[in-house]
Structures are given as C-alpha cells and as structure tokens.
Amino acid sequence: MEFAELIKTTKVDNVVLSCPGLQPVVGTLCITSHHLLLSSQTEANGEQNQIELWLLIRNVDAIEKRLANASGTITLKCKDLKILQLEIPGMEECLNVASSIEALSSVESVMMMYPFFYRPQSMKLENGWHPHTLEKYYQKIASDTGTWRLSCVNEDFGTCPSYPPLVMVPSSVDDAALRKIAGFRHGRRFPVLSYYHKKNGTVMLRSSQPLVGPHRKRCREDEGLLGAVLAEGDRGFVLDTRSAQAAKQAQVMGGGVEHRSCYPGWKRLHRTLERGRPLQESFIKLVETCNDPSPNMDRWLSKLDASKWLSHGTDTTLLVTALAQVILDPDCRTMAGFQELLEREWIQAGHPFCLRCAHAAYSHARVKQESPTFLLFLDCVWQLGRQFPLSLEVNEHLLLALFEHSYASPYGTFLCNNEKERKLCEVKAKTHSLWPWLNSKRQKYLNPLYTRNPLVIWPSVEPQSILLWQGLFLRWVRSSHYVDEAWTEIQKIAGHYEAHTVLLSGTTSTQMEAQTFSESEIEAQTI
Numbered sequence: 001m002e003f004a005e006l007i008k009t010t011k012v013d014n015v016v017l018s019c020p021g022l023q024p025v026v027g028t029l030c031i032t033s034h035h036l037l038l039s040s041q042t043e044a045n046g047e048q049n050q051i052e053l054w055l056l057i058r059n060v061d062a063i064e065k066r067l068a069n070a071s072g073t074i075t076l077k078c079k080d081l082k083i084l085q086l087e088i089p090g091m092e093e094c095l096n097v098a099s100s101i102e103a104l105s106s107v108e109s110v111m112m113m114y115p116f117f118y119r120p121q122s123m124k125l126e127n128g129w130h131p132h133t134l135e136k137y138y139q140k141i142a143s144d145t146g147t148w149r150l151s152c153v154n155e156d157f158g159t160c161p162s163y164p165p166l167v168m169v170p171s172s173v174d175d176a177a178l179r180k181i182a183g184f185r186h187g188r189r190f191p192v193l194s195y196y197h198k199k200n201g202t203v204m205l206r207s208s209q210p211l212v213g214p215h216r217k218r219c220r221e222d223e224g225l226l227g228a229v230l231a232e233g234d235r236g237f238v239l240d241t242r243s244a245q246a247a248k249q250a251q252v253m254g255g256g257v258e259h260r261s262c263y264p265g266w267k268r269l270h271r272t273l274e275r276g277r278p279l280q281e282s283f284i285k286l287v288e289t290c291n292d293p294s295p296n297m298d299r300w301l302s303k304l305d306a307s308k309w310l311s312h313g314t315d316t317t318l319l320v321t322a323l324a325q326v327i328l329d330p331d332c333r334t335m336a337g338f339q340e341l342l343e344r345e346w347i348q349a350g351h352p353f354c355l356r357c358a359h360a361a362y363s364h365a366r367v368k369q370e371s372p373t374f375l376l377f378l379d380c381v382w383q384l385g386r387q388f389p390l391s392l393e394v395n396e397h398l399l400l401a402l403f404e405h406s407y408a409s410p411y412g413t414f415l416c417n418n419e420k421e422r423k424l425c426e427v428k429a430k431t432h433s434l435w436p437w438l439n440s441k442r443q444k445y446l447n448p449l450y451t452r453n454p455l456v457i458w459p460s461v462e463p464q465s466i467l468l469w470q471g472l473f474l475r476w477v478r479s480s481h482y483v484d485e486a487w488t489e490i491q492k493i494a495g496h497y498e499a500h501t502v503l504l505s506g507t508t509s510t511q512m513e514a515q516t517f518s519e520s521e522i523e524a525q526t527i
Contacts, residue, residue, distance in 0.1 A: 003033035003112075006103035008096035016087040017053065020476045025051060029086065031100050034058070034114040055084070058114060059408035060105040062362040065098045067091055074098050077362035079407035081287060082476045110354070110421075115412040115431035128433030134344055138168045141196045147171055148193060153178045157420040160188040162350035164419045168193035170228040177221040184211055184219035186255055191225055194321040194345065197328060203229060204324060206317040206349070209247075212256030223262050236266045239320065243272040276371050282309050283372045287361035290473045310466050318351050319377050326381060326392075330454050334393045335446065339435055342402070346374065352417035357407045374406050382469050384459055391453040395487075396471050398438070398445035403472065405434055448487075448494035 015029040017038050027040025036055040055076070064075040072094030076084040088094040107113065138150045149171040154163050159182045169178060169192060182188040189208035196203050210222065230236050238258055240247060247257050247270070257268060285307035292300060304310070322345040331337040347353075355369040378399045385392045385399075406414045412431025416422045438445060459465070468474075471483070 003104070006107075007031050007033070007100045009093060009100060012088055012090075012093050012097060014089050018085040018087070019082065025053065027051065029088070029097070031097065031104075033104065034117065036101070056114060056408050056410065057101060057104045059404075060101055061360045062364055063098055063102055063105075065094060067094060072098075074101075076101070079357075079360035079362075080404045081361065081473070083291075110415055110425050111430075113415070114410050115415060115427075118410040118432060120432070123432055123436060125429065125432060128436035129428045130343075131428070133340060134164060134348055135166055137340070137344065138166065138193070141168065141193070142171075144198075145196070145201070148196070151175055151178060157423075160190065161420050162187060162189060162352075162418040163192070164348040164350075170225060172228045173221070173225050177224065180221045181219060181225055184217075184222050185209070186211060189350075190222070194349075195325050195329070204321055205229065206321050208317075209250060209255045210258055211254055212251055212259070213254045214252055216256075216259065218262055226258070226263055226266060230265045234265065238263075238266055238268040240268055240270050241272070241317075241320065242270065244270050246272075277366075277368060279371045279373065279376065282307050283375070284361045285309075286473060290477055304468065310463070310468065318345055318349055319373055319380075321345055322377060323380050326384060327458065328456050330391075330452060333391055333453075333457075335398075335439075335442065338394050338398075339438075346377075347413065348419055350418040353406060353414045354417045354421075357414070360407055375403055378403055379469050379472070382471075383466060384457060385447070386467065387459050387465065388453070388457045389447075390449050390451045391457050393447055393450040395445055395447040400472060400475075401438065401445070409434065411437065448491045 010031055012029045015027060015038065017025045017027070017029075025038060025040050027038045030037040030039065034057055036057060038051075038053040040051045055078075059078045059080060060076050061079045062077040064077070066073045066075075070091060071087065071089050072091055074086040074088060074094060074097060076086065078084065086097070088097055135150065138148075142148050142150055147170065148168055151167050151169050152165065153159050153175040154167060155165040157163075157165070159179055178190060181190040184190075186208035189206075191205045191207040194204045194206045210219070211217065226236070240257060242250070247255075250256055258266060260266065260268070286304070286309040289300065289303040289307055292303065294300065322341060325332045325341055325345070326338075329337075332341045351374065352369070353374070355367075356371050356373055358367060359365055359370055360372075381392070381394075382396060382399055385394075385396070405411060410432070411434035412422075412427045413434035415427050415431065416425060422428065
C-alpha cells in the first residue's frame with residue numbers, strides 16, 4: 001500500500017480552522033501521509049507573520065462532515081479530546097479531504113505509522129532504548145535476597161507471548177516447571193515477581209487466572225511456585241478483580257480461581273472492578289458530559305455521576321501492581337523511577353497498547369478490546385499527586401503528555417501490544433524512544449514543590465476525596481490560563497526558596513528555620 005493511494009487531494013486553499021482557545025485561522029490545508037498542515041498568512045502591525053498548525057492524523061478519533069451548498073464543514077474529534085472544525089470551500093474538495101483523513105487515520109499496519117518515519121536531527125535512533133534496565137532491576141533483587149532468580153525461560157517468547165524475555169521467579173522453581181505452569185494459566189501468563197519491598201521482604205506477584213475449569217484441574221508446579229513464595233507461617237492474598245459470580249462463570253468456561261485447599265496459606269479476596277468495554281463506555285460518557293454546553297449544574301453533576309468514572313479503581317493486574325508501587329515505593333515517585341515503572345509494569349509486562357488505545361472517546365467504532373486502562377492509571381496518579389502535593393516529582397504536564405502519546409505519538413515507546421511484536425517490527429531499531437524527548441524538557445515536567453518522602457502515601461478513597469481531573473477532561477472546554485499562571489508563580493517561589501536555602505547553608509538550624517519559607521508561606525504566596 002502506498003500513502004498516495006489514500007490521499008484524494010493534497011492541498012486546499014482558503015480553509016478556515018476553528019478550535020477552542022484559538023482565533024479562526026484562514027490558510028492553505030495540506031495533507032501528507034501522516035499530518036495535516038494548515039499554513040496561513042496574517043497581517044499584524046503591517047508585517048507578514050506565518051502561522052503553521054500541525055496535526056498528527058493518527059490523533060484523529062472520529063470525523064463528522066456537513067455539506068451546505070458549495071462548501072462543507074469537517075469536524076475532527078481527536079484522541080487527546082480536542083475538537084477541530086475545518087470549513088472547506090467546494091463540496092467535492094470537502095468530501096475528498098474527509099475521505100483522505102479517514103483512510104490515513106485508520107491505517108492498521110504498525111510499520112506504516114509515523115514513528116517509523118520520524119527522524120528529528122537532534123536525536124539518534126539508538127538513544128533512549130535501555131534494553132538492560134529490567135535486567136538490572138531484577139538482578140539487584142536476586143543478589144539481595146537469594147530467594148529469587150532471573151529466568152530466561154521466555155527468551156524466544158515461546159513460553160508466554162505477552163511476557164518479556166526475562167522474568168523474575170522463585171529460585172527454587174526451575175524453567176521446566178515454569179513451562180508447565182504457563183500451560184495452566186490463561187494466556188500462559190504464569191506468576192512472576194512484580195515488586196519486592198526492601199524493608200520487610202514482602203513481595204507482589206502478577207499472573208492471569210488459573211485454568212481450573214469445571215473439573216477442578218490442578219497443577220502441582222503452580223501450587224509449588226506459590227508455596228515457595230511464602231515462608232513458614234506466612235500468609236498470602238490472591239487479589240481477584242472479578243466478582244465471585246464472574247469467577248464462577250469463568251470456571252464453567254475453563255478458567256477459575258486458586259482453590260484454598262490446593263494453595264495452603266493463601267486467601268482469595270474479590271475486589272470487583274470494571275474492565276474492558278464497561279470502562280470504555282464510562283470514559284465515553286464522561287467526555288460527553290464534559291463537552292455538554294448546558295449551564296445547568298444539577299444536570300451536569302447527574303451526568304457525571306452516571307458516567308461512573310470517579311467510582312472506578314483498577315481493572316487489570318498491571319494497573320494494580322503499578323499503582324501499588326507508586327504508593328509504596330518513593331523511588332517510583334521520581335522522574336526516572338516513574339519512567340522505569342512504566343517500562344517494567346506496562347510496556348514490557350505486556351499491556352496491549354495497540355488494542356486498548358486504538359480509539360479514545362469519540363470514535364463511532366465499538367471494538368471489544370478497547371479500554372482506557374492506562375488512562376485510568378494516570379488519573380489515579382494525578383489523584384495521588386493532588387492528595388500528596390509534595391511527594392511526586394512528576395507533575396500534571398507529564399501525565400497529560402503520557403496520555404497523548406499512548407494514543408498517538410511520533411515515538412515508538414507505546415507501539416504494539418507486547419515485546420514480541422516490538423521485536424518482530426524492529427521498533428527499537430527503527431523508531432525513537434519517547435523518554436529522551438521528555439527528559440530534554442525535564443523542567444516542564446517536574447513538580448517544583450517535590451520533597452522526597454520515604455513513607456508510604458496511603459490515599460483517601462472516600463467519594464469526597466476523588467475529584468474530576470479537570471486538567472485533562474476540561475482542558476479544551478475552559479481556559480487553563482490562570483492555572484498555568486499559578487504554576488509559573490509556584491516555580492518562581494520554589495526556585496527562590498531553593499536558592500535561599502543554599503545561601504544559608506552555613507547558618508545554624510535555628511537561623512535556617514527563621515529565614516527560609518515554610519510550606520504554608522509558599523502556599524499563601526501562590527494563592
């Protein structure tokens with residue numbers, strides 16, 4: 001397939017672009033294989049100023065067209081929740097533009113997507129991909145404990161197609177046993193180490209459901225692996241995010257749960273959480289609510305409650321394990337640690353970004369595999385940052401950037417569904433990593449109030465403590481000008497506070513207390 005076959009018109013003059021927060025722009029619309037470009041000539045103080053507006057076509061989630069007389073209007077609803085309108089002279093031109101965008105935005109071949117063509121001069125392809133990061137993380141745990149080992153059982157992706165080549169397992173369980181256990185777990189996702197708590201040695205594992213079935217099949221090796229995790233007298237908990245009824249239904253279909261009699265020391269807990277299609281529908285309803293122009297507060301609150309978005313917790317093991325680590329581990333709350341967490345618990349652990357993020361909230365398609373699970377994780381991290389404003393080094397801008405790039409990006413970090421697919425597509429050899437670009441703009445994504453907190457940050461989950469993430473869901477609906485100004489002022493105050501502390505480094509502790517800003521003073525100046 002050639003891109004030229006999908007583009008019915010390459011250029012249209014006198015197009016008017018309208019979008020929230022921007023004055024209408026009149027110019028020439030150009031359609032390339034991956035972008036829409038609107039180039040205009042405007043006069044300001046007698047001088048000619050060129051305005052260029054770019055849109056990655058992959059970001060288009062839905063297209064609506066309206067024809068009238070000799071012209072037409074195309075509405076582009078984007079995956080980042082922005083809505084754009086293009087007024088195009090000429091009915092035929094309007095139809096051709098719409099057809100071209102529809103075709104280009106729905107290209108399914110991964111290797112035809114923009115990351116495989118993006119070549120910024122300031123970056124090298126090999127930079128940013130750190131193939132040994134996961135290995136180093138787990139080797140440290142293995143050397144510190146002696147009870148865990150790094151296994152290469154999946155180096156050819158033959159044991160589990162959605163796991164990375166290296167996994168962490170109990171040292172007493174050999175690779176032959178792991179292969180048998182994989183056959184006993186849905187999707188062959190056998191139990192592997194997700195997190196090791198340094199202070200008390202408590203561990204967290206993740207896996208899929210056991211294939212017990214209606215005849216209560218057993219796997220001695222699986223029972224042995226979970227038994228090896230517990231020291232004598234210890235107890236373990238199996239956190240099942242399905243309802244007890246759903247688990248029973250799964251058993252009839254060949255799935256099921258770990259039976260207590262076969263797994264002594266383990267207790268199963270059911271914490272029912274929405275997943276898949278219901279979560280996607282909740283996302284859609286929430287965005288519809290946020291775009292409702294009605295000024296009626298009662299109606300707005302009623303629709304917000306009906307979306308059920310604020311009542312969701314988590315819906316997959318990856319979300320549970322990743323969020324738990326942000327809460328428990330201060331290293332995961334730093335800029336570098338948070339990036340490593342995403343690589344370890346989402347990208348390499350096999351979250352199917354290609355399937356889950358194929359469409360956002362505006363698409364008319366209703367694909368079963370779509371689900372905003374990663375977005376829900378980012379929302380939960382935002383809630384943590386709001387409740388503990390000094391404890392996370394990353395800020396809202398980083399979370400917003402991750403949301404945008406997970407749905408449409410010039411970088412290859414979120415491409416494909418697992419490491420096996422990325423290797424087949426040569427993603428790490430032929431695309432750029434997102435992390436160097438984010439780190440090059442580090443100051444934009446840092447929380448100026450961050451102070452390392454070695455403690456666990458247990459959030460309040462009471463309904464009144466969970467708020468709508470306005471910076472995401474309302475950012476194209478209402479201006480963020482005042483919020484941006486407030487954060488700029490916070491950065492200035494924080495910078496002054498840091499410089500003031502350095503200058504007073506030779507004074508006594510009493511003098512320091514008297515001469516540096518307190519947190520309450522910083523807050524007061526921000527307000």
